[in-house]
Amino acid sequence: MIFYDCSTAPNPRRARMFLAEKGLSPETHDISIAKGEQLDATFLAVNPRATIPVLVTDTGTVLTENLGIAAYLEAAHPEPPLMGRDADEKGLVLMWNSIVEQQGGAPVAEVLRNTHPAFENRAIPGPDHYAQIPELAERGQARTARFFDLLEERLQDSPFLATDHFTLADISAFVFVDFARVIKMRVPEANTATLAWQEAIRERPSSQL
Numbered sequence: 545m546i547f548y549d550c551s552t553a554p555n556p557r558r559a560r561m562f563l564a565e566k567g568l569s570p571e572t573h574d575i576s577i578a579k580g581e582q583l584d585a586t587f588l589a590v591n592p593r594a595t596i597p598v599l600v601t602d603t604g605t606v607l608t609e610n611l612g613i614a615a616y617l618e619a620a621h622p623e624p625p626l627m628g629r630d631a632d633e634k635g636l637v638l639m640w641n642s643i644v645e646q647q648g649g650a651p652v653a654e655v656l657r658n659t660h661p662a663f664e665n666r667a668i669p670g671p672d673h674y675a676q677i678p679e680l681a682e683r684g685q686a687r688t689a690r691f692f693d694l695l696e697e698r699l700q701d702s703p704f705l706a707t708d709h710f711t712l713a714d715i716s717a718f719v720f721v722d723f724a725r726v727i728k729m730r731v732p733e734a735n736t737a738t739l740a741w742q743e744a745i746r747e748r749p750s751s752q753l
């Protein structure tokens with residue numbers, strides 16, 4: 545396998561953590577978004593959509609989305625199970641992962657990409673140019689705060705997001721919560737269940753990569 549990573553971006557970190565939890569160490573190439581290396585011809589030959597992460601499987605299949613990468617790795621390396629142990633858990637993991645992407649990852653990205661100078665005319669990932677929209681940043685901040693509340697409501701009743709054990713949904717949520725620091729937002733001190741969950745995941749070796 546060949547893994548195309550970016551050490552500073554949240555979505556590649558999700559795949560990096562999933563690989564680590566599976567005990568896998570593929571050949572890895574770090575692609576710097578800050579330097580615009582995702583737009584270089586060499587990388588575009590691998591992924592014309594200019595997004596990271598990318599996993600090239602042993603048979604040469606190119607996977608360019610976290611869910612596809614996770615599904616492949618889970619099927620090829622089923623232990624430990626990170627996408628559910630039975631039909632109900634599999635549904636819950638994908639449900640919560642989708643909630644996290646839409647309610648957590650998307651609003652954080654809205655704020656960052658519509659405010660940071662580095663993303664001027666690059667407000668949406670990919671090869672095309674899109675102008676920043678300040679109003680989206682304002683909305684993203686409000687949505688991120690609501691996401692923190694959503695997590696707290698769930699984690700008050702469950703040690704992990706989707707099931708009673710660590711899964712892909714926890715990886716996604718942890719990465720987005722941690723990445724929210726770039727928009728100067730943190731889990732409120734009153735959200736004790738979320739803070740305990742976050743601290744427990746920080747102790748996992750995969751979170752330290």
